[in-house]
Amino acid sequence: MALFGLFRRRPHERAGFALYTAAVEAARDPALFGEDAVPDTLEGRFDLVALHAALLVRRLHRDPDPRGPALAQAVFDAMFADMDLNLREMGVGDMSIGKRVRRMWEAFHGRALAYEKALAAADAPALEAALARNVWPDGPPEGAASRLAAHAMAFDATLAAQPFEGFIAGRAEMGLPA
Template sequence: MALFGLLRRRPHERVGFTLYTAAVQAARDPSLFGEDAVPDTLEGRFDLIALHAALLVRRLRHDPDPRGAALAQAVFDAMFADMDMNLREMGVGDMSIGKRVRVMWEAFHGRAVAYEGALEAGDEAALGAALARNVWAGEAPAGAAERLARHAVALDAALAGQPFEALLAGRVAFTAGEGT
């Protein structure tokens, strides 16, 4: 009987991957990249995925439904399973995967905490400063951090307005006005 317990999926695993995949798709929006926007590099892509995933996790963790925290954890788990798989596909050796994923986790956690604090305070300027520090190492092109901060605030509001039951079913909209 214990063996079957090891083979059983976690309750929200599939939905977590579906929601995370939607966050990745939103983070790949070409309008977010460019000369006066986020650099189209591995680091820039990671930062946009981290931002979108952090906003989604924030939405789920703050839901009054007790399943929200478990679903947020499932999104987080999906993100780092994907990061692990991507590192392997890029040819990173098995011996260093764990260390690199830990560094990515720490980077994500630091970003998520900074973004959460600014969003909770309603401080778009602080959010822009955190984004400039993380995405552009403090030297963002003129107006880029502010534009990305406005984008994040709008996404945060759009996510907050989406019904938990839709999220629980794996349906999420990363732009205001999209159907759920």
């Protein structure tokens, strides 16, 4: 009987992948990229995916439903399964994939903690500073960090307004109100 347990899906795996996919789609919004915004590079794309996934994980962890943390973990697992797959598709060798994924995990974790601290305190300048430090190590273009911080705060509010039942079914409205 233990053998069958190896093939059983985790209860929130499908919803986690669907929610992570929605976060990636939100992170790919062309309006977020450009000369006066986030650079359209591998690092810039990672930063936006990390931001949107962190905001989604934050929302799920904050829900009073006891399934929230497990669903947040499923989103996190989907993210790093995707990162592993993307590295392999880019031709990164098997021997270095683990190290690269670990560095990505550490980068995500540090960013998520910084964003969580600023958002929990409703501290827009702290969020702006964290985004500036992470997304633009050489300094952001004029106004870019404040625009991204405003986007993140609006996205956080959009997620907070949604019922948990949609998330558990793998559905989330990731667009911002007009």
